[in-house]
Amino acid sequence: MATILVVDDRPTNREFLVTLFGYANHRCLEAKDGxxxxxxxRSERPDLIVTDLLMPTxxxxxxVQHLRSDPALxxxxxxxxxxxxxxxxxxxxxxxxxxxxxxxKPSDPEVILDAVNREMGLVSPTAPRPHPRMETVDLTHAxxxxxxxxxxxxxxxxxxxxxxxxLEEIAQGGEALVGKHGELRPLSERLSANLARLRKATSxxxxxxxxxxxxxxxxxxAPMIExxxxxxxxxxxxxxxxxxxxxxxxxxxxHLTARGGLDPLALRAAALDRSSLPGSLxxxxxxxxxxxxRRLRTPSPPEAFGDGSFxxxxxxxxxxxxGWICLGRAANEADFDAEEERIARSLAARLxxxxxxxxxxxxxxxxxxxxxxxxxxxxxxxxxxxxxxxRFRQIAESIKEVFWLTDPAKNEMLYISPAYEEIWGRRAExxxxxxxxxxxxxxxxxxxxxxxxxxxxxxxxxxxEEYRIIRPDGSVRWISDKAFPVVDAAGAVDRLAGVAEDIxxxxxxxxxxxxxxxALTMLSNCxxxxxxxxxxxxxxxxxxxxxxxxxxxxxxxxxxxxxxxRKSIEILAHAGHFPDFxxxxxxxxxxxxxxxxxxxxxxxxxxxxxxxGSLAEEPELRERERxxxxxxxxxxxxxxxxxxxxxxxxxxxxAPSGIRVGEDEIRLLVELADDLAFGxxxxxxxxxxxxxxxxxxxxxxxxxxxxxxxxxxxxNNMQVITSLLRLESNRLDHPITRxxxxxxxNRIQAMAALHETLYRxxxxxxxxxxDYLRRVVAHLKRSLVPTPGQISFLLELEPIIVDLDRAIxxxxxxxxxxxxxxxxxxxxxxxGEVWIDLRRVDPATVGLSVRDNGAGxxxxxxxxxxxxxxxxxxxxxxxxxxxxxxxxxxxRFEITFPAEFQTRPALPRV
Numbered sequence: 016m017a018t019i020l021v022v023d024d025r026p027t028n029r030e031f032l033v034t035l036f037g038y039a040n041h042r043c044l045e046a047k048d049g050x051x052x053x054x055x056x057r058s059e060r061p062d063l064i065v066t067d068l069l070m071p072t073x074x075x076x077x078x079v080q081h082l083r084s085d086p087a088l089x090x091x092x093x094x095x096x097x098x099x100x101x102x103x104x105x106x107x108x109x110x111x112x113x114x115x116x117x118x119x120k121p122s123d124p125e126v127i128l129d130a131v132n133r134e135m136g137l138v139s140p141t142a143p144r145p146h147p148r149m150e151t152v153d154l155t156h157a158x159x160x161x162x163x164x165x166x167x168x169x170x171x172x173x174x175x176x177x178x179x180x181x182l183e184e185i186a187q188g189g190e191a192l193v194g195k196h197g198e199l200r201p202l203s204e205r206l207s208a209n210l211a212r213l214r215k216a217t218s219x220x221x222x223x224x225x226x227x228x229x230x231x232x233x234x235x236x237a238p239m240i241e242x243x244x245x246x247x248x249x250x251x252x253x254x255x256x257x258x259x260x261x262x263x264x265x266x267x268x269x270h271l272t273a274r275g276g277l278d279p280l281a282l283r284a285a286a287l288d289r290s291s292l293p294g295s296l297x298x299x300x301x302x303x304x305x306x307x308x309r310r311l312r313t314p315s316p317p318e319a320f321g322d323g324s325f326x327x328x329x330x331x332x333x334x335x336x337x338g339w340i341c342l343g344r345a346a347n348e349a350d351f352d353a354e355e356e357r358i359a360r361s362l363a364a365r366l367x368x369x370x371x372x373x374x375x376x377x378x379x380x381x382x383x384x385x386x387x388x389x390x391x392x393x394x395x396x397x398x399x400x401x402x403x404x405x406r407f408r409q410i411a412e413s414i415k416e417v418f419w420l421t422d423p424a425k426n427e428m429l430y431i432s433p434a435y436e437e438i439w440g441r442r443a444e445x446x447x448x449x450x451x452x453x454x455x456x457x458x459x460x461x462x463x464x465x466x467x468x469x470x471x472x473x474x475x476x477x478x479x480e481e482y483r484i485i486r487p488d489g490s491v492r493w494i495s496d497k498a499f500p501v502v503d504a505a506g507a508v509d510r511l512a513g514v515a516e517d518i519x520x521x522x523x524x525x526x527x528x529x530x531x532x533x534a535l536t537m538l539s540n541c542x543x544x545x546x547x548x549x550x551x552x553x554x555x556x557x558x559x560x561x562x563x564x565x566x567x568x569x570x571x572x573x574x575x576x577x578x579x580x581r582k583s584i585e586i587l588a589h590a591g592h593f594p595d596f597x598x599x600x601x602x603x604x605x606x607x608x609x610x611x612x613x614x615x616x617x618x619x620x621x622x623x624x625x626x627x628g629s630l631a632e633e634p635e636l637r638e639r640e641r642x643x644x645x646x647x648x649x650x651x652x653x654x655x656x657x658x659x660x661x662x663x664x665x666x667x668x669x670a671p672s673g674i675r676v677g678e679d680e681i682r683l684l685v686e687l688a689d690d691l692a693f694g695x696x697x698x699x700x701x702x703x704x705x706x707x708x709x710x711x712x713x714x715x716x717x718x719x720x721x722x723x724x725x726x727x728x729x730x731n732n733m734q735v736i737t738s739l740l741r742l743e744s745n746r747l748d749h750p751i752t753r754x755x756x757x758x759x760x761n762r763i764q765a766m767a768a769l770h771e772t773l774y775r776x777x778x779x780x781x782x783x784x785x786d787y788l789r790r791v792v793a794h795l796k797r798s799l800v801p802t803p804g805q806i807s808f809l810l811e812l813e814p815i816i817v818d819l820d821r822a823i824x825x826x827x828x829x830x831x832x833x834x835x836x837x838x839x840x841x842x843x844x845x846x847g848e849v850w851i852d853l854r855r856v857d858p859a860t861v862g863l864s865v866r867d868n869g870a871g872x873x874x875x876x877x878x879x880x881x882x883x884x885x886x887x888x889x890x891x892x893x894x895x896x897x898x899x900x901x902x903x904x905x906x907r908f909e910i911t912f913p914a915e916f917q918t919r920p921a922l923p924r925v
Contacts, residue, residue: 025265254345
C-alpha cells in the first residue's frame with residue numbers, strides 16, 4: 016500500500032481518483048490546488064503525486080517546479096493527469112520539470128493504475144473491474160452524442176392523425192350529418208393549424224443548429240452564457256430562463272444570467288444551496304421537471320420562477336460539473352414535456368462541452384505564455400502552433416461535420432477531418448494526393464454548378480452550396496458545403512477553410528413536409544370545393560383538377576361501381592396526364608372476371624386504400640409492362656369512396672416518378688376520399704330534399720289558394736245573408752223586429768270583416784287585431800250613424816297579433832259595445848264621441864275597452880243588466896276569451912284576456 020496525493024481543483028475528479036486508488040488499497044490525500052498540495056507534500060511525504068495542470072492559485076507545472084527546487088522533495092515521483100486538449104503542452108511541461116508520465120483526462124481505470132504501478136516500480140496486478148461509482152467518459156464521443164439533436168415531428172403528425180380520425184368519424188356519420196358539410200371548414204382550419212405546428216418543430220431544429228454554430232464561434236464565456244440563456248429560452252418556449260456556471264472547484268459562481276423578469280440576486284442566493292432548488296440540481300443526475308399541478312409531486316420550483324411549470328438540470332461533461340440550467344413558464348402555459356426535457360438535456364451537454372473548450376482555451380493561452388517564457392521565443396511559437404493544431408483537430412474530429420483546410424495557391428489539401436470517410440465513403444488520405452478527388456463523387460447534375468462556385472466564390476467568402484454526392488455503394492447523400500477565406504498580414508487569401516455537413520435527413524424531412532403541405536393544401540382546397548359544390552359532376556371535376564394542380568399528382572380519376580352484368584367501374588371525371596392505353600382499359604370490380612382483380616377492384620371490395628408501387632407489377636398489366644415503364648409512372652394509390660352501405664366508387668391518384676408515398680400522406684388522402692364520398696352523398700341527399708321540398712311547396716301553394724277561396728266565399732255568403740236580412744227588415748214595420756234584424760246584420764258583418772281581413776293578408780292562422788277591429792268600426796259607422804259627423808269614433812289600437820279563436824269574439828264584443836253606445840248614449844240626434852282602446856296591459860294580457868261621452872248609464876242599469884241580451888252576450892264572449900268584463904261608472908266597458916301575440920310599431924291614432 017502506498018500513499019498517493021491527488022491534486023485537482025474539481026471535486027468530482029478528485030473523488031474519481033481517490034475511489035480508484037482506494038479500490039487498489041492505496042492511502043489517498045487530497046488537495047485542490049498546487050499551494051495546498053505543496054503543504055501536504057512537505058508534511059505527509061507521499062510516495063506518488065497525481066496532479067492536474069490547469070488549476071487556480073498555483074497550477075501543476077508551478078507546483079512541480081517548487082518540488083524540484085526543494086532538495087527534500089525533489090525525488091518525489093509525479094504523474095501529470097491533464098485534459099486531452101492540453102496533452103501536447105503537458106508533455107512539454109513534463110520534460111521541462113522532469114516528469115516521466117503524462118495521462119490524458121479522462122483515461123480508463125486500468126491505464127491509470129498501470130501508470131501508477133510503473134512509477135512506483137510495482138508489478139501490475141490483474142486489472143480490477145471498475146468500481147460502481149467510477150465514471151469515465153470519452154469527450155470526443157460526448158461531443159458526437161450531443162451533436163445528434165432531433166426535435167421529432169411526431170407530436171404534430173400524431174395530432175394530424177387524430178384530426179384525420181375525427182374527420183373519418185364525421186364522414187361515417189351517414190345521413191345524420193346531411194346538411195352539416197359546413198362544419199368541415201373548422202376541421203380544415205384545424206389541419207392548417209397543425210401545419211403551423213410542423214413549421215414550429217422545423218424552426219426549433221434550425222434554431223438549435225444555429226445556436227451550436229454560434230456557440231462554437233464564441234470564445235468568451237460571459238457572452239457565450241448570455242447567448243445560450245436567451246436562445247435556450249426561445250427554443251424551449253420558456254419566458255423565464257437562468258443559467259449558473261461555477262468555477263473549477265465547484266464552490267463559487269462565475270457566471271449567472273437571468274431573463275424573463277427573474278431576480279438575479281434571489282437566484283444567486285440559492286444557487287449553491289444543495290438542499291433546495293435550484294442548488295439541488297448540482298447533485299441531480301437527471302433533469303427535474305415540475306408541472307403546474309403539483310398535487311402529487313413533492314418539489315416546488317424556486318420562488319423566483321413563480322407557480323408555473325419548471326425544468327431544471329445540471330451542466331455536466333462526464334464527471335465534470337459546471338453548473339445548472341433552469342427554465343420556467345407561467346401557470347397558464349403548457350407544462351414542459353419529455354421531448355422538451357430531452358432537448359434541454361442535449362443543449363446542456365453542448366453548453367458544457369463548448370464552455371469547457373472556452374475555459375480550456377483561456378487556460379491554455381495562459382500556460383502557453385509561461386512556456387514561451389521558459390523555452391524561448393522559438394519554442395513558444397512552436398507550442399502555440401501545436402496547441403492550435405491539436406485543438407483544431409480535437410474539435411474537428413469530435414463532431415460529425417467535415418472540416419477541411421486547403422492552400423489554394425498550391426492546390427494542396429492541408430487537412431481533412433475523419434468525418435469525410437463516414438459521409439463520402441472514401442478514404443481521407445486520398446485527398447492529400449488528389450485534392451480535387453472529392454469532386455468526382457458529386458452527382459453529375461450538380462458538378463458543373465459546384466465547380467463554377469468553387470472558382471468564383473470561395474475566395475470571396477460567399478461559397479455556400481448544397482449538392483448531392485454518390486457514395487461507392489450507390490447511395491445518394493445531400494451535402495451543405497461552406498468555405499471561408501483566411502487572409503495573411505498583407506490581406507491576401509492564404510488559406511481556405513470550410514465545413515461540409517450531411518443534410519440528407521434534413522432534405523428528406525423537407526421533402527416529406529413539402530409533400531404533406533401539398534396534401535394539406537389539396538385537402539383544404541377540396542373541402543372548399545365540397546362546400547361550394549352544387550352539382551355532383553362539377554364536384555368530381557374540381558376534385559380531380561385540384562389533386563393535379565395543388566397536390567402535384569400526375570393524374571387523378573374518379574370512378575363509380577356500377578351494378579350491371581359485368582360490375583363495371585365507370586370513370587366519370589379525370590384530370591392530368593394518363594396513358595391512353597390505360598385510360599381506355601375496361602375496369603371491373605367482379606372477382607370472378609379476369610379484369611376484376613386490379614387495384615381498383617381490390618379497393619372497392621376491401622374498402623381499404625390500395626398502394627401500388629408500380630403498375631407494371633400488376634398481373635393483368637404484365638403484357639403492357641414495356642409501355643408502362645416507358646410512360647415513367649410512379650406509385651399509384653386507389654382510395655375507396657364509401658357510404659353507409661360500403662364502397663360505391665374509387666378515387667385513383669398517380670404520383671410522379673421517383674416519389675415515395677408515405678403513411679402520413681396516405682392518411683390525408685384517405686381523409687380526402689372520405690370527404691369526397693361525404694360530399695357526393697350530401698349532394699344527392701340535398702337534391703332529393705330539394706325535390707321533396709318543391710313538391711311540398713306546390714302542395715302548400717295549392718292548399719293556400721283553396722283556403723283563400725274558402726274565406727272569400729264565406730265572406731260573400733255572409734254578405735248575402737246580411738243583404739237578405741236588410742231586405743227583410745225593410746219589409747217590416749215593427750221597430751223592435753227591425754232593430755233585432757239590424758243587430759243580426761252587424762254581428763254577421765263583424766264576422767265577415769274577419770274573413771275579409773284574412774283574405775287580404777294571406778295569413779290564415781293569425782290576424783292583426785287592430786286592423787280587424789278597424790274594419791268592424793268602419794262598418795258600424797256606415798250602418799248605425801245615418802248623419803255624418805253626429806258621432807265620432809276615436810281609435811287607439813295597438814297592433815297585436817292573435818289567432819282566429821280570439822279574433823272573432825273580440826270583433827263581436829266590439830260590435831255589441833259600440834252598437835250599445837250609438838243606440839243608447841246619444842238620444843234625439845245628440846252629438847258625441849266613442850273611444851275604442853286596444854292595448855297591451857302586461858306582457859301576457861290584452862285589454863279592449865269602449866267608452867263614450869253620452870248620457871251615461873241609466874239609474875236602473877243594474878236591474879237591466881240581467882235582462883240585457885247584449886250584456887249577456889259580451890259576458891259570454893269575454894268568458895270564451897278566457898278573460899273578464901269590467902263596467903265602470905263612466906259607462907266604460909273593458910274586457911281583459913290572455914293572448915299570445917306579437918307586436919309591431921304602434922299605429923297612429925284616428
